[in-house]
Amino acid sequence: MILVTGGAGFIGANFVLDWLRHSDEAVLNVDKLTYAGNLHTLASLDADPRHVFVRADICDAQALDALFAAHRPRAVVHFAAESHVDRSIHGPADFVQTNVVGTFVLLEAARRYWSTLDDAARGAFRFLHVSTDEVFGSLAATDPQFSETTPYAPNSPYSATKAGSDHLVRAYHHTYGLPTLTTNCSNNYGPYQFPEKLIPLMIANALAGKPLPVYGDGRNVRDWLYVGDHCSAIREVLARGEPGQTYNVGGWNEKANIEVVETICDLLDDARPKATGSYREQIAFVTDRPGHDRRYAIDARKLERELGWRPAETFETGLAKTVRWYLDNQDWVDEVASGEYRKWVETNYAKRA
Numbered sequence: 408m409i410l411v412t413g414g415a416g417f418i419g420a421n422f423v424l425d426w427l428r429h430s431d432e433a434v435l436n437v438d439k440l441t442y443a444g445n446l447h448t449l450a451s452l453d454a455d456p457r458h459v460f461v462r463a464d465i466c467d468a469q470a471l472d473a474l475f476a477a478h479r480p481r482a483v484v485h486f487a488a489e490s491h492v493d494r495s496i497h498g499p500a501d502f503v504q505t506n507v508v509g510t511f512v513l514l515e516a517a518r519r520y521w522s523t524l525d526d527a528a529r530g531a532f533r534f535l536h537v538s539t540d541e542v543f544g545s546l547a548a549t550d551p552q553f554s555e556t557t558p559y560a561p562n563s564p565y566s567a568t569k570a571g572s573d574h575l576v577r578a579y580h581h582t583y584g585l586p587t588l589t590t591n592c593s594n595n596y597g598p599y600q601f602p603e604k605l606i607p608l609m610i611a612n613a614l615a616g617k618p619l620p621v622y623g624d625g626r627n628v629r630d631w632l633y634v635g636d637h638c639s640a641i642r643e644v645l646a647r648g649e650p651g652q653t654y655n656v657g658g659w660n661e662k663a664n665i666e667v668v669e670t671i672c673d674l675l676d677d678a679r680p681k682a683t684g685s686y687r688e689q690i691a692f693v694t695d696r697p698g699h700d701r702r703y704a705i706d707a708r709k710l711e712r713e714l715g716w717r718p719a720e721t722f723e724t725g726l727a728k729t730v731r732w733y734l735d736n737q738d739w740v741d742e743v744a745s746g747e748y749r750k751w752v753e754t755n756y757a758k759r760a
């Protein structure tokens with residue numbers, strides 16, 4: 408069994424679904440179900456005995472000790488985090504708590520459990536920490552892409568807390584020998600992403616006839632990776648990565664935000680034409696994000712060279728699939744964005760949280 412944290416969120420849920428399509432090994436899914444966690448994403452696994460869901464906070468050491476002891480996982484894949492940069496600017500406390508303290512508590516619980524294993528199981532154990540390219544800071548237009556040796560320079564409360572968690576993971580390998588792996592990935596997109604992030608927000612607003620808020624001049628650059636490709640990279644690193652190493656994950660898809668938004672409008676114009684005009688007319692340039700990083704770009708050659716990983720999607724194929732998915736699954740978007748799902752969580756999980 409593997410223990411996945413944050414498996415009800417965007418990437419975590421895609422990973423759980425992807426894992427169980429490729430393997431019969433069970434998943435213990437530990438998630439606090441914050442606003443970003445949605446169990447309905449995993450409804451297809453309701454009757455699947457390979458998926459065990461437990462609502463718990465990674466800051467709760469007792470709960471984690473009990474879960475490690477009861478389920479004896481051979482690996483941890485750690486997604487749980489507060490993940491939205493804009494929220495971190497308005498309220499950084501939750502980010503410090505979950506991303507730094509939570510990762511520390513999880514590392515400690517993993518280390519306690521790991522120390523009880525026999526030599527063979529200790530050697531085979533893995534703690535894979537899922538992190539971000541944002542820890543490296545901001546690039547100028549002509550700078551080379553981030554590599555695994557780029558110095559850390561986080562600029563937002565979100566990226567600072569992810570950098571802190573990366574350093575703790577590094578220290579647990581260096582000091583205690585815990586077999587850790589860290590992946591630093593670029594911007595993900597695809598099905599089941601909460602509609603606060605650029606791509607799903609733009610699709611939802613376009614369809615609702617609302618403005619499409621582009622920050623600043625729209626020329627900030629992000630390097631996009633389809634979520635399914637991130638999942639395959641994590642599977643490869645977990646299977647064959649070298650403990651103590653970090654791996655950059657990216658799809659070689661640098662795009663200016665305005666280009667992404669215009670492409671979404673064009674895809675929607677084709678798939679769901681408006682009575683008159685184009686969705687592009689809804690684009691509205693708005694006040695910039697404070698401290699907005701100008702450019703992220705990932706050099707993923709280490710992962711390609713050492714583990715033979717390649718992304719399956721181009722940005723064009725991935726974005727077309729994504730727009731199609733949101734058009735076909737508007738119920739999912741309406742539900743996660745409404746208070747109904749929160750009520751369901753509180754009714755069903757109140758006593759277990």
Ligand code: NAD
Nearest residue numbers: 413415416417418439440441443444464465487488490595
């Ligand atoms: P998300 O916000 O969609 O999901 C986060 C999940 O973690 C939710 O299910 C939430 O309920 C859970 N969670 C939050 N706090 C918790 C806690 N204290 N205890 C247990 N569970 C908790 O995030 P995402 O976009 O799926 O990102 C997953 C991971 O990947 C994060 O670590 C993020 O930093 C990293 N990452 C994300 C991207 C991206 O583009 N989304 C890119 C690179 C790395």
Ligand code: TDX
Nearest residue numbers: 490491492539541593594603604605620621622627664
């Ligand atoms: O309304 C918007 N308008 C806009 O112009 C939003 C929500 C975003 N933007 C811009 C800001 C960024 O330059 O689009 C770009 C992407 O924004 P987000 O979707 O908020 O992502 P970003 O800030 O780049 O961070 C994401 O990628 C790295 C994830 O949220 C992180 O969890 C991940 O680590």
